[in-house]
Amino acid sequence: MNFSSRKIELAVEQIARLPGIGKKTALRLVLHLLRRPALQTEDLSAALLDLRTNTTFCDECHTISDTNICNICSSPKRDKSVICIVEDVRDVMAIENTGGYNGVYHVLGGLISPMDGIGPSDLTIDSLLEKMESGEINEVIFALNTTMEGDTTNFYLYRKIKDFDATLTTIARGIAVGDELEFADEVTLGRSIQHRIPYEQSLPK
Amino acid sequence: MNFSSRKIELAVEQIARLPGIGKKTALRLVLHLLRRPALQTEDLSAALLDLRTNTTFCDECHTISDTNICNICSSPKRDKSVICIVEDVRDVMAIENTGGYNGVYHVLGGLISPMDGIGPSDLTIDSLLEKMESGEINEVIFALNTTMEGDTTNFYLYRKIKDFDATLTTIARGIAVGDELEFADEVTLGRSIQHRIPYEQSLPK
Numbered sequence: 001m002n003f004s005s006r007k008i009e010l011a012v013e014q015i016a017r018l019p020g021i022g023k024k025t026a027l028r029l030v031l032h033l034l035r036r037p038a039l040q041t042e043d044l045s046a047a048l049l050d051l052r053t054n055t056t057f058c059d060e061c062h063t064i065s066d067t068n069i070c071n072i073c074s075s076p077k078r079d080k081s082v083i084c085i086v087e088d089v090r091d092v093m094a095i096e097n098t099g100g101y102n103g104v105y106h107v108l109g110g111l112i113s114p115m116d117g118i119g120p121s122d123l124t125i126d127s128l129l130e131k132m133e134s135g136e137i138n139e140v141i142f143a144l145n146t147t148m149e150g151d152t153t154n155f156y157l158y159r160k161i162k163d164f165d166a167t168l169t170t171i172a173r174g175i176a177v178g179d180e181l182e183f184a185d186e187v188t189l190g191r192s193i194q195h196r197i198p199y200e201q202s203l204p205k
Numbered sequence: 206m207n208f209s210s211r212k213i214e215l216a217v218e219q220i221a222r223l224p225g226i227g228k229k230t231a232l233r234l235v236l237h238l239l240r241r242p243a244l245q246t247e248d249l250s251a252a253l254l255d256l257r258t259n260t261t262f263c264d265e266c267h268t269i270s271d272t273n274i275c276n277i278c279s280s281p282k283r284d285k286s287v288i289c290i291v292e293d294v295r296d297v298m299a300i301e302n303t304g305g306y307n308g309v310y311h312v313l314g315g316l317i318s319p320m321d322g323i324g325p326s327d328l329t330i331d332s333l334l335e336k337m338e339s340g341e342i343n344e345v346i347f348a349l350n351t352t353m354e355g356d357t358t359n360f361y362l363y364r365k366i367k368d369f370d371a372t373l374t375t376i377a378r379g380i381a382v383g384d385e386l387e388f389a390d391e392v393t394l395g396r397s398i399q400h401r402i403p404y405e406q407s408l409p410k
Contacts (some may be wrong), residue, residue, distance in 0.1 A: 004269060004270055005271045008269060010252045011255070013250040014253075015252075017245065018234050018237060018249075019233070020233075021234075027227075027295060027298075029293065032223060032224050033253065033256065034257065039256065040219075042254065042257070043219055044219040044223075044253060045251075045254040046252045047212075047219040048249060048253075049212060049246065050216070050285070051215070051235060051238065052238060052239065052250075053243065053294050055213065055239065056212050064210050064239060065210055068294075081285045088210055088236065090212075090233075092209055128280050158238065
């Protein structure tokens with residue numbers, strides 16, 4: 001592209017490095033910012049810099065946090081003997097939004113994926129094993145996505161921690177609440193039938 | 206959403222103010238930036254700030270420019286008696302990329318759109334009339350999009366400048382090079398037939 005301004009060109013280049021944003025979209029965003037009050041761009045620029053400079057990872061659960069120990073790990077209300085293993089902070093946010101979980105998390109920071117060059121040593125697995133060795137963990141809940149990478153990681157972790165004295169569970173898979181059976185895929189419906197629960201447990205408390 | 210970090214929340218809020226980007230996409234971008242070296246975020250943040258602070262509009266054609274007079278208007282090679290009227294800098298870039306235009310531009314900065322509260326006084330029409338009054342303009346090329354707003358603006362401008370001693374032209378509309386006739390819409394195909402040109406003119410020079 002032939003830009004009329006070197007500064008537009010630089011901004012477009014930088015924005016287009018973000019995933020899912022090409023040069024045309026980047027240019028659209030740049031033109032939008034130029035039409036808006038300068039304050040909006042200043043706020044955006046400052047928020048990005050602040051984000052990258054001043055966030056850190058929680059020393060305990062490895063989620064992204066403003067402090068060395070995140071709100072969840074530092075809360076006295078959370079049950080630290082129950083650990084839910086998730087891939088990244090988005091999963092933490094999703095589960096927190098349900099308001100139905102009272103344990104803590106362990107954020108792996110990714111999944112084992114030889115294709116992408118990500119091995120077990122790139123994840124926070126050592127830190128998980130340390131927690132297991134402390135003997136204070138009663139339950140580990142696997143909540144990784146059911147992709148090939150998720151299943152591989154699940155199995156790797158399972159072999160590493162199965163001999164510790166903790167219950168290992170995995171989140172329930174089945175037909176989503178409100179979904180219709182006829183449109184469900186066979187694997188999900190199959191699991192849903194296989195792992196059926198007593199009817200009374202499905203009633204609202 | 207329930208963010209584990211206030212800084213993530215602020216960054217997501219700021220990014221989600223951009224057009225076409227919702228909170229989920231913004232969060233994906235934020236997590237991407239956090240996984241990358243800090244330098245990338247610093248570069249992005251600086252480029253945005255520099256863009257908004259240090260770009261200006263060309264005094265002559267009103268395109269976005271790093272200098273008071275843009276490269277095109279200040280070039281001695283361009284024919285300043287031919288003005289191409291476009292909506293914004295993207296159109297300038299698109300025409301420049303063809304390498305086939307040697308005149309200058311006049312960027313309106315939008316289109317007349319009563320629905321969006323944009324009237325003639327919000328556009329750079331006064332500046333265009335000044336140029337016309339100088340008597341140095343031989344040709345004005347209308348190159349606005351054929352939307353309702355584009356047509357309204359075209360007609361408004363036409364009435365304002367038709368009495369000046371300059372040729373008024375509009376870019377050719379027709380079947381795109383490489384497109385198949387059977388898939389063309391009737392209006393385009395109709396115009397294409399109506400405004401047919403001598404065969405010799407279509408041969409490569």
